[in-house]
Structure formats: C-alpha cells, structure tokens
Amino acid sequence: MSKTVSYQKGRIHDVVTRPLTKFLDERGWLSELFRSDELDPALMPTMAYVSMTQPGVARGPHEHVDQTDYFCFIGPANFKVYLWDARKDSPTYGVKQIFFAGVDAPTMLIVPPGVVHAYKNVSHENGIVFNGPNRLYAGPGKREKVDEIRHEDEADSPFQLE
Numbered sequence: 816m817s818k819t820v821s822y823q824k825g826r827i828h829d830v831v832t833r834p835l836t837k838f839l840d841e842r843g844w845l846s847e848l849f850r851s852d853e854l855d856p857a858l859m860p861t862m863a864y865v866s867m868t869q870p871g872v873a874r875g876p877h878e879h880v881d882q883t884d885y886f887c888f889i890g891p892a893n894f895k896v897y898l899w900d901a902r903k904d905s906p907t908y909g910v911k912q913i914f915f916a917g918v919d920a921p922t923m924l925i926v927p928p929g930v931v932h933a934y935k936n937v938s939h940e941n942g943i944v945f946n947g948p949n950r951l952y953a954g955p956g957k958r959e960k961v962d963e964i965r966h967e968d969e970a971d972s973p974f975q976l977e
C-alpha cells in the first residue's frame with residue numbers, strides 16, 4: 816500500500832510543468848492558459864473553474880482515479896505545490912515532487928490520475944488557481960460520484976505538507 820511508502824524527492828513521470836508567459840503592456844498582462852493545438856486531446860479540459868485560497872491555507876492532498884487536472888498558478892499569491900506518485904505501475908512510484916508556483920513563477924501543471932496533489936498559499940494575500948480538468952465534476956448533470964480520494968483527514972498518511 817502507498818501508506819507504507821517512504822517518498823523520496825524527484826521528478827514524477829507524466830507530470831508536466833510549463834512556465835506561463837505573461838504578455839505585458841501598458842494595460843497590464845495577458846496569459847494563454849491552454850490551447851487545443853498544443854494539448855493531448857485526451858487531456859483537453861471538459862470544464863474550468865477557479866478557486867481562491869487564503870494565505871497560509873492548503874487544499875488537498877487529493878487524488879483522482881480517472882481525472883487529469885490542468886492547473887494554472889497565475890497569482891496574485893505564490894503557492895507551494897506538493898505531488899506524490901502513488902501509482903504502483905509508474906516508473907517513479909514513491910517519488911514526491913515539490914515546487915513553488917504563482918505570481919513570481921506563473922506555471923501550468925498537469926497532474927495525472929493516481930498522483931496525489933496539494934498546494935498551500937505561502938503569500939500574505941489571497942491566491943487564485945485555475946483548473947481545466949478533463950472530466951466533469953460529478954459527471955454529466957452532477958449525477959455521479961465525485962472522482963476524488965481525499966487524504967487530508969488521514970492522520971497516518973505519507974502525504975504530509977512539510
């Protein structure tokens with residue numbers, strides 16, 4: 816079971832991170848979040864949402880069974896992002912990847928199913944995160960079970976936000 820794994824730092828197979836370019840001008844900035852001509856069709860968002868996270872607060876750790884997440888950290892806060900590869904058939908099973916993303920490092924992040932993920936606002940202001948998952952939350956018409964395994968309330972979980 817993943818609960819007995821001692822996670823070691825590294826880069827996780829199939830996790831994609833890419834700097835987001837901000838096009839600056841006199842009015843402010845604009846940044847593309849995703850394009851159908853650049854993204855694997857299987858990962859194309861089926862919906863989009865934004866969340867706001869308050870300073871010092873974390874979301875996750877969570878994982879999905881079928882869904883791939885497509886996060887964009889654009890600011891105005893910075894986040895510490897945590898990933899753990901809990902896929903037993905992955906070449907990087909047992910690896911954890913930690914990095915910072917947000918206003919000082921605008922970043923796109925693709926998280927495949929089975930990769931446990933969490934992020935914490937490490938700034939002193941509210942932070943916005945975009946997500947364009949490739950599955951509908953709770954399915955069409957919100958009639959299905961939510962594809963989400965939540966680990967935040969497990970006392971003995973290996974998925975700790977250090």
Ligand SMILES: Cc1cn([C@H]2C[C@H](O)[C@@H](COP(=O)(O)OP(=O)(O)O[C@H]3O[C@H](C)C(=O)[C@H](O)[C@H]3O)O2)c(=O)[nH]c1=O
Nearest residue numbers: 862864866873874875876877884932933934946951952
């Ligand atoms: C994701 C989602 C949520 N909701 C509703 C359900 C709740 O009433 C409320 C908050 O959702 P939840 O408690 O699932 O949010 P978090 O636990 O903070 O999860 C978030 O942070 C972690 C790290 C993630 O990976 C999730 O994808 C992301 O949503 O929004 C919707 O109505 N539609 C949606 O698509």
